[in-house]
Amino acid sequence: MKISVIITLKKDVLDPQGKVIHQTLDGMGFNDVNEVRQGKYFEIDTKETDNDKAKAKVEDMCKKLLANLVIENYKIIDPK
Amino acid sequence: MKSSVITFPGSNCDRDMDVALKKFGFKNKMVWHADAELPKSDLVVLPGGFSYGDYLRCGSMASKSKIMKSVINFANSGGMVMGICNGFQILVETGLVPGVLLRNKYLEFICKNVFVKINNKQNKYFKNINNEVLELHIAHNEGNYFCTNDQLKEIEDNNQIAINYCNQNGKLEDQFNPNGSIKNIAGIFNKEKNVLGMMPHPERMIDTCLSGEDGSLFFKNLINNLK
Numbered sequence: 001m002k003i004s005v006i007i008t009l010k011k012d013v014l015d016p017q018g019k020v021i022h023q024t025l026d027g028m029g030f031n032d033v034n035e036v037r038q039g040k041y042f043e044i045d046t047k048e049t050d051n052d053k054a055k056a057k058v059e060d061m062c063k064k065l066l067a068n069l070v071i072e073n074y075k076i077i078d079p080k
Numbered sequence: 081m082k083s084s085v086i087t088f089p090g091s092n093c094d095r096d097m098d099v100a101l102k103k104f105g106f107k108n109k110m111v112w113h114a115d116a117e118l119p120k121s122d123l124v125v126l127p128g129g130f131s132y133g134d135y136l137r138c139g140s141m142a143s144k145s146k147i148m149k150s151v152i153n154f155a156n157s158g159g160m161v162m163g164i165c166n167g168f169q170i171l172v173e174t175g176l177v178p179g180v181l182l183r184n185k186y187l188e189f190i191c192k193n194v195f196v197k198i199n200n201k202q203n204k205y206f207k208n209i210n211n212e213v214l215e216l217h218i219a220h221n222e223g224n225y226f227c228t229n230d231q232l233k234e235i236e237d238n239n240q241i242a243i244n245y246c247n248q249n250g251k252l253e254d255q256f257n258p259n260g261s262i263k264n265i266a267g268i269f270n271k272e273k274n275v276l277g278m279m280p281h282p283e284r285m286i287d288t289c290l291s292g293e294d295g296s297l298f299f300k301n302l303i304n305n306l307k
Contacts, residue, residue, distance in 0.1 A: 013226065014182065014185065014224075014226075014260070016186070016187050017183065020187060065140060065144065066136070068137055068140070068173070068180055070226075070227065070228060070231075071180050071182065
C-alpha cells in the first residue's frame with residue numbers, strides 16, 4: 001500500500017526558498033502570486049495492508065523522523 | 081581527560097577536532113556511528129560536516145544512528161556532550177537541546193570568521209575563560225537558529241544561551257548576525273548546561289599560522305574545567 005505525506009513549514013517559520021521562488025515567478029511575469037511556501041512530499045510503499053494501521057505507522061514515522069514538529073506540519077493523504 | 085569524537089558518514093571536521101583535542105591534552109578516540117557503545121569519556125564531541133549529505137533535514141539521520149542512543153544516555157546522565165556545526169544540528173534533532181537550525185536567512189553558505197560573546201560562564205565549557213568575546217570561524221548553510229516563543233522564554237529563563245554573534249567589542253546587533261538567528265544565538269546549552277551546541281568551529285582557531293588562537297583559549301580552559 002502506498003501512502004503519501006506532505007510536510008509543510010508552519011505559518012510563522014521563515015521560508016527564504018519560497019520567497020526566492022516567488023520573486024522568480026514574479027520576474028517571469030506571474031504577477032498575481034501572493035506567497036509561495038516550499039514543502040516536501042513523500043511516497044511510502046508499505047507492506048502493511050490494513051489502511052488504518054498503515055496510516056498509524058506513517059504518522060509515527062512523521063513524528064519521529066520525517067517532520068520536525070518545531071517548524072513543520074505533516075499531512076497524511078488517504079490512500080483511497 | 082578522555083574524549084570521543086563520533087564520525088558519521090559525511091562528517092568532515094572529525095579529524096580537525098581530533099587534532100585540536102589532542103593538542104590540548106585530551107586522550108581522544110574516534111568512534112564510528114554504527115558502534116553501539118561509547119568508550120569511557122569525559123567529553124563526547126559531535127563534529128561538523130554534512131552527515132548523510134544533509135538529506136531530509138541537516139542532522140536528522142545522524143540523530144537516529146546507533147551510537148546516538150549511547151550519546152543520549154550519556155548526556156542524560158550528566159555527561160559532557162558538545163556538538164559543533166553539523167553536530168549542533170544533530171543535537172537539536174535528538175532534542176537534547178531545544179530549537180532547530182533553519183536555512184540561512186539570505187540563502188548563502190557563509191564561511192568566515194565571526195565574533196561571539198559569551199553569555200553564560202556558569203558551566204564547564206566557559207567557566208574561568210577571561211575573554212568576553214571570542215573570534216571563531218563559521219562555515220554553514222543552515223545555522224539560522226529558530227525556536228518557538230515558548231521555547232525562547234524557557235531558554236532565557238534558564239540562561240541557556242551560550243554565545244551570541246556580535247562585533248569585536250561584544251555589541252549584539254542585527255548587522256552582526258550572519259544568518260538570521262533569533263537573538264543572534266550562535267550556541268545554546270541544555271537546561272543542565274552539560275550539553276552545548278554551537279555553530280562556530282573552535283577547532284579551526286588553534287594555530288596562529290592558520291587562523292587564530294581563540295579556539296586554543298576555549299580548549300585549554302575546557303580541559304582545565306574538566307580536571
